Amino acid sequence: MDQSKEQRILNSVSYNAVKGDPESVLDCIDNYCSQKEWAMNVGDEKGVILDKVVEEADPTIALEFGTYVGYSAIRIARLLKPNARLLTIEFNPEFASIAREIIEIAGLSEKITIIEGHSQDIIPQLREKYQVDKVDFVFLDHWKERYCPDTILLEECGYLKKGSILLADNIVYPGAPDFVKYIRSHKSFDCTNYPSHLEYMKVEDAMEKAVYMG
Numbered sequence: 001m002d003q004s005k006e007q008r009i010l011n012s013v014s015y016n017a018v019k020g021d022p023e024s025v026l027d028c029i030d031n032y033c034s035q036k037e038w039a040m041n042v043g044d045e046k047g048v049i050l051d052k053v054v055e056e057a058d059p060t061i062a063l064e065f066g067t068y069v070g071y072s073a074i075r076i077a078r079l080l081k082p083n084a085r086l087l088t089i090e091f092n093p094e095f096a097s098i099a100r101e102i103i104e105i106a107g108l109s110e111k112i113t114i115i116e117g118h119s120q121d122i123i124p125q126l127r128e129k130y131q132v133d134k135v136d137f138v139f140l141d142h143w144k145e146r147y148c149p150d151t152i153l154l155e156e157c158g159y160l161k162k163g164s165i166l167l168a169d170n171i172v173y174p175g176a177p178d179f180v181k182y183i184r185s186h187k188s189f190d191c192t193n194y195p196s197h198l199e200y201m202k203v204e205d206a207m208e209k210a211v212y213m214g
């Protein structure tokens with residue numbers, strides 16, 4: 001059977017990246033996806049915005065929706081302090097298994113837990129099953145129509161604390177209009193928009209940061 005695009009990305013990382021070096025894994029994926037096959041990684045341009053917000057948050061517990069092949073999980077985890085960890089949720093089992101291998105090549109398997117399943121099912125389990133009390137940083141990069149309901153669910157489950165930082169990808173393209181309307185009109189969130197471009201393309205996109213004010 002023909003290999004998937006995601007399998008071809010793994011092949012490229014496995015062949016070209018330096019084992020244990022997250023930067024070389026990121027560079028390999030960015031080179032492959034800008035020169036060979038486009039893929040929906042946050043990419044190098046929006047990746048710099050992600051880096052800056054992660055450094056601002058300096059999270060102990062980080063949460064990601066939409067692992068895909070693990071590019072943003074590596075971007076986040078490479079910046080985490082020694083005892084900090086990232087939980088990343090992916091519904092597609094093929095993506096999750098490719099991400100597990102790419103994260104292993106980056107040498108970040110100890111800092112990253114991949115949880116397979118649908119976000120709305122997993123969020124209520126984070127406290128009991130994954131010992132999560134509060135989340136310090138959340139990266140939303142999964143199905144765009146899930147951004148809003150999952151943010152509401154995080155708040156309802158009590159995982160957000162004063163200063164928790166949410167960062168959402170693809171605010172312009174593919175877009176998440178209900179999330180933007182909700183978060184910008186919610187009194188407990190302080191929002192900032194970061195104009196950028198769709199990964200590996202000259203198409204306009206943006207990221208939205210929302211700080212929970214308690």
Ligand SMILES: Cn1cnc(CNC(=O)c2cc(-c3ccc(F)cc3)cc(O)c2O)c1
Pocket residue numbers: 040041042066068092141142143144169170173174198199
């Ligand atoms: C199937 N699936 C598993 N995870 C997801 C969630 N991610 C996205 O949907 C997503 C899509 C695009 C995109 C797709 C087509 C296009 F023409 C332009 C942009 C870009 C992104 O950065 C994304 O995060 C979808």
Ligand SMILES: [Mg+2]
Pocket residue numbers: 040041042141169170
């Ligand atoms: Mg995205």
